[in-house]
Amino acid sequence: MQIDKIYEPQRFEPHWSRWWIDQGIFHASAKAGGRVFSLVIPPPNVTGSLHMGHMLEHTEIDVVVRWHRMRGDNTLWLPGTDHAGIATQMVVERKLAEEGLDRRQMGREKFEERVWQWKQESGDTIKRQMIQIGASCDWSREHFTLDADLSRAVREVFVRLYEKGLIYRGQYMVNWCPRCLTALSDLEVTHEETQGHLWHIRYPVNGTDRVLVVATTRPETMLGDTAVAINEMDARYLDLHGKTAQLPLMDREIPIILDDLADPEFGTGVVKVTPAHDPNDFEAGRRHNLPRIKVIDETGHMTEAAGRYAGLDRFEARKRVVEDLEKLGLIAKIEPYMLNVGKCQRCKTIVEPLISTQWFVKMKPLAEKAITAVESKRIEFIPENWTKTYFEWMYNIRDWCVSRQLWWGHRIPAWHCGKCQEIMVAREAPASCARCGSAELEQDPDVLDTWFSSGLWPFSTLGWPDQTEDLQVYYPTSLLITGFDIIFFWVARMIMLGIECTGHEPFRQVYIHGLIRDAERQKMSKTKGNVIDPLVVTPKYGTDAVRLALLIGAAPGTDIVLTENRMESARNFANKTWNAARFLFSNMERSGVEPWAPDPRRAYRPEADTETLGVPLEDRWIFSRLNSCAEQANAAIGQYRFHEAAQAIWHFFWHEFCDWYVELKKLRFQENTGLDAHWRNALAAFETALRLLHPVMPFLTEELWQRMSDSSSGRPVSIALAPYPQYSHEAADLTAEREVQVLQDIVGAVRDLRADMKLDPGKRVSGALHARGKALQVATANLPAIEAIAKVKLSFSQASLKGAVRSTHEFDLALEAPAAEIGAHRKRLEKELEQLEKNTANLDAQFANEQVMAKKPAKIIESMRQKRSEYVAQAAKIKAALDGLSE
Numbered sequence: 001m002q003i004d005k006i007y008e009p010q011r012f013e014p015h016w017s018r019w020w021i022d023q024g025i026f027h028a029s030a031k032a033g034g035r036v037f038s039l040v041i042p043p044p045n046v047t048g049s050l051h052m053g054h055m056l057e058h059t060e061i062d063v064v065v066r067w068h069r070m071r072g073d074n075t076l077w078l079p080g081t082d083h084a085g086i087a088t089q090m091v092v093e094r095k096l097a098e099e100g101l102d103r104r105q106m107g108r109e110k111f112e113e114r115v116w117q118w119k120q121e122s123g124d125t126i127k128r129q130m131i132q133i134g135a136s137c138d139w140s141r142e143h144f145t146l147d148a149d150l151s152r153a154v155r156e157v158f159v160r161l162y163e164k165g166l167i168y169r170g171q172y173m174v175n176w177c178p179r180c181l182t183a184l185s186d187l188e189v190t191h192e193e194t195q196g197h198l199w200h201i202r203y204p205v206n207g208t209d210r211v212l213v214v215a216t217t218r219p220e221t222m223l224g225d226t227a228v229a230i231n232e233m234d235a236r237y238l239d240l241h242g243k244t245a246q247l248p249l250m251d252r253e254i255p256i257i258l259d260d261l262a263d264p265e266f267g268t269g270v271v272k273v274t275p276a277h278d279p280n281d282f283e284a285g286r287r288h289n290l291p292r293i294k295v296i297d298e299t300g301h302m303t304e305a306a307g308r309y310a311g312l313d314r315f316e317a318r319k320r321v322v323e324d325l326e327k328l329g330l331i332a333k334i335e336p337y338m339l340n341v342g343k344c345q346r347c348k349t350i351v352e353p354l355i356s357t358q359w360f361v362k363m364k365p366l367a368e369k370a371i372t373a374v375e376s377k378r379i380e381f382i383p384e385n386w387t388k389t390y391f392e393w394m395y396n397i398r399d400w401c402v403s404r405q406l407w408w409g410h411r412i413p414a415w416h417c418g419k420c421q422e423i424m425v426a427r428e429a430p431a432s433c434a435r436c437g438s439a440e441l442e443q444d445p446d447v448l449d450t451w452f453s454s455g456l457w458p459f460s461t462l463g464w465p466d467q468t469e470d471l472q473v474y475y476p477t478s479l480l481i482t483g484f485d486i487i488f489f490w491v492a493r494m495i496m497l498g499i500e501c502t503g504h505e506p507f508r509q510v511y512i513h514g515l516i517r518d519a520e521r522q523k524m525s526k527t528k529g530n531v532i533d534p535l536v537v538t539p540k541y542g543t544d545a546v547r548l549a550l551l552i553g554a555a556p557g558t559d560i561v562l563t564e565n566r567m568e569s570a571r572n573f574a575n576k577t578w579n580a581a582r583f584l585f586s587n588m589e590r591s592g593v594e595p596w597a598p599d600p601r602r603a604y605r606p607e608a609d610t611e612t613l614g615v616p617l618e619d620r621w622i623f624s625r626l627n628s629c630a631e632q633a634n635a636a637i638g639q640y641r642f643h644e645a646a647q648a649i650w651h652f653f654w655h656e657f658c659d660w661y662v663e664l665k666k667l668r669f670q671e672n673t674g675l676d677a678h679w680r681n682a683l684a685a686f687e688t689a690l691r692l693l694h695p696v697m698p699f700l701t702e703e704l705w706q707r708m709s710d711s712s713s714g715r716p717v718s719i720a721l722a723p724y725p726q727y728s729h730e731a732a733d734l735t736a737e738r739e740v741q742v743l744q745d746i747v748g749a750v751r752d753l754r755a756d757m758k759l760d761p762g763k764r765v766s767g768a769l770h771a772r773g774k775a776l777q778v779a780t781a782n783l784p785a786i787e788a789i790a791k792v793k794l795s796f797s798q799a800s801l802k803g804a805v806r807s808t809h810e811f812d813l814a815l816e817a818p819a820a821e822i823g824a825h826r827k828r829l830e831k832e833l834e835q836l837e838k839n840t841a842n843l844d845a846q847f848a849n850e851q852v853m854a855k856k857p858a859k860i861i862e863s864m865r866q867k868r869s870e871y872v873a874q875a876a877k878i879k880a881a882l883d884g885l886s887e
């Protein structure tokens with residue numbers, strides 16, 4: 001078992017990541033039977049490469065998935081990517097712009113070809129990255145949302161919903177991006193508080209000498225006003241009902257109507273009504289049958305209907321309208337006003353509410369069942385507080401505009417007849433019009449919102465609408481791990497569409513992970529320049545180390561701080577584990593022991609030493625500790641408390657296995673007696689520990705596990721398929737734990753005392769130990785080990801000890817130091833004592849000066865008193881130590 005001196009993850013990580021796939025280690029078989037654990041990946045967008053947030057998500061998923069696989073579950077992690085409609089189209093459009101090209105010049109077909117090219121590149125990068133970080137997906141089941149079978153599922157769902165009346169086409173007010181030239185769903189609009197103005201405009205009332213004052217933040221829209229509204233409860237204006245107002249600048253007579261749109265408590269209590277450019281006015285317009293006059297077009301310019309303002313950009317028109325009103329003396333007042341401006345999430349252009357004909361999904365009927373699913377806990381959110389977020393949105397759900405004026409995506413399965421305008425929704429292109437028989441049919445040019453297809457992801461990827469074996473075995477899936485930012489976009493829609501299409505909730509649990517932040521707890525962003533790129537740090541520290549650094553901070557409900565320091569410590573941890581293996585493997589070779597590895601499928605019980613016929617204390621202890629670490633790790637992973645699992649395993653490896661067990665075993669190997677049992681116990685303990693660590697650090701553990709001989713043929717080919725260590729009541733050995741605790745306490749006391757006396761830690765010292773009861777027994781039985789590890793020569797004392805002593809309720813320990821060192825130690829102590837006494841005297845002098853004291857705040861006086869008592873206590877300790885030295 002040759003092992004390199006230095007831990008170099010770069011040398012073996014690429015090998016194992018390939019090997020796992022070539023060997024089909026992560027391949028799930030629907031026929032295998034058994035308890036099922038299945039999970040679909042939140043498909044990353046094919047917009048580039050994966051960032052650290054993805055790596056966190058994939059690492060957490062991988063830990064859970066590997067853990068289930070090792071527990072013997074029929075485990076599937078289904079991977080894939082998302083075409084990500086608008087996001088990907090924009091990336092490609094930007095690339096084209098760099099080449100001086102425009103998609104409209106290229107035409108739809110050529111453009112789509114370019115996007116597919118890009119998809120290939122980005123998809124390959126993503127897959128390569130996931131393989132690199134050890135994501136244990138079943139790549140034979142990889143999917144892309146635009147795959148033929150998934151597109152078939154999309155059409156099937158669209159047609160079914162349409163036939164049920166849950167999809168309709170309608171003229172509605174939508175959020176429109178004049179830059180992207182597409183409708184946006186409410187969720188694709190971000191709102192920003194912006195300083196704007198409220199313009200108060202006078203509208204003369206015809207046939208009277210009165211005016212009505214309306215207020216607006218968008219004066220240019222007045223050009224499209226078709227009414228003025230007052231409230232029927234508002235006595236101030238009631239007599240004007242039925243009359244008309246004269247719309248300034250347009251010279252149009254518009255009715256004065258009664259509508260709740262006007263709030264007597266707000267502003268003047270009068271509002272203008274622009275049905276074509278405001279969602280609330282649109283509704284009011286429907287109530288009163290008002291004409292809709294569209295004065296702003298899809299590109300954000302004024303239409304012919306805007307009269308002399310036609311052709312102007314909407315913001316230029318605003319300026320001109322205000323100027324002209326001012327000239328006419330029709331501006332009553334202008335006040336500063338904070339408003340919530342909606343912007344396109346993708347390009348930040350101010351969104352324009354426009355009326356257009358779009359496809360919608362009726363959400364209320366779908367939402368009801370999805371609410372019940374979570375209320376009845378058939379789906380559980382972890383942490384639980386996300387449930388509230390989910391309900392808030394679901395209770396206020398609005399119809400979902402699913403058509404997008406894009407080219408990249410699933411084309412809407414609707415065909416328009418050129419002759420009679422009939423619209424046919426169908427799974428396949430119809431040959432002729434169902435109404436007039438014309439063959440002049442054209443498919444709707446729009447595509448579906450990207451979340452429509454990802455909403456079907458948990459079942460479309462398993463073969464739905466066919467009742468495949470995969471669908472029967474792996475659906476509903478067990479768990480979803482994702483970010484909070486897509487609870488509405490994605491999680492809620494999967495729940496609604498899953499229940500609607502399959503009759504089952506698509507998953508049982510949803511674990512919402514945190515965000516990655518830097519050392520100052522700031523979000524990582526390109527503009528701040530604090531981004532940690534997995535492509536940079538994984539080669540630097542090793543994938544395993546980055547995984548561990550992420551997990552150690554991944555407590556549910558909190559964000560994760562990731563720093564170079566953390567990754568460095570994690571690499572040190574990997575190093576330490578590597579060195580423990582090196583010690584075991586190389587000593588074994590030196591001692592000429594036959595290579596041996598335990599069979600991980602059987603619980604190993606430490607063997608008795610053939611000389612003493614007992615199981616060595618350190619072996620009893622380490623197996624008991626392994627057992628309790630297994631208990632902690634299983635409980636923690638089962639509850640997605642990744643930080644607890646990582647910390648427990650870290651503590652075990654570093655502070656128990658490496659710091660104590662290996663040190664104790666070193667001494668045994670020097671004794672050179674009864675070696676076989678010692679070796680087997682040590683190797684079995686290490687092998688078990690590797691399996692505990694495997695889900696967290698898959699590469700290092702596979703590498704070391706494979707180096708352990710597999711002479712016990714029949715063991716699994718990979719540690720990834722070996723059983724995860726489980727807690728067993730019989731494996732707990734509290735006596736051994738208690739005894740090693742005493743041993744550790746005595747060694748710790750020697751180290752502390754040595755440090756107190758400022759003795760050279762490398763030099764052996766002499767000392768005396770007075771131990772009581774059980775401690776005496778342990779100390780006597782393990783004296784050589786204590787002496788070797790603590791570098792001390794101990795004599796047992798019958799009487800309790802005084803002087804330079806460490807005492808616990810179980811023992812006193814004193815160290816002797818060479819005369820020269822005692823002299824130096826005494827000098828140091830005397831100097832410290834002198835300083836303390838000076839400080840005390842100094843304070844006393846101040847206390848004595850009443851004038852000075854009278855000016856001091858009570859807080860300061862209090863802290864002075866505190867300081868004084870600390871000095872006195874410290875001085876007493878040093879005096880006692882000095883007394884001890886003179887004895």
Ligand SMILES: [Zn+2]
Binds near residue numbers: 178179180345346349
């Ligand atoms: Zn936009």
Ligand SMILES: [Zn+2]
Binds near residue numbers: 422434
């Ligand atoms: Zn027709």
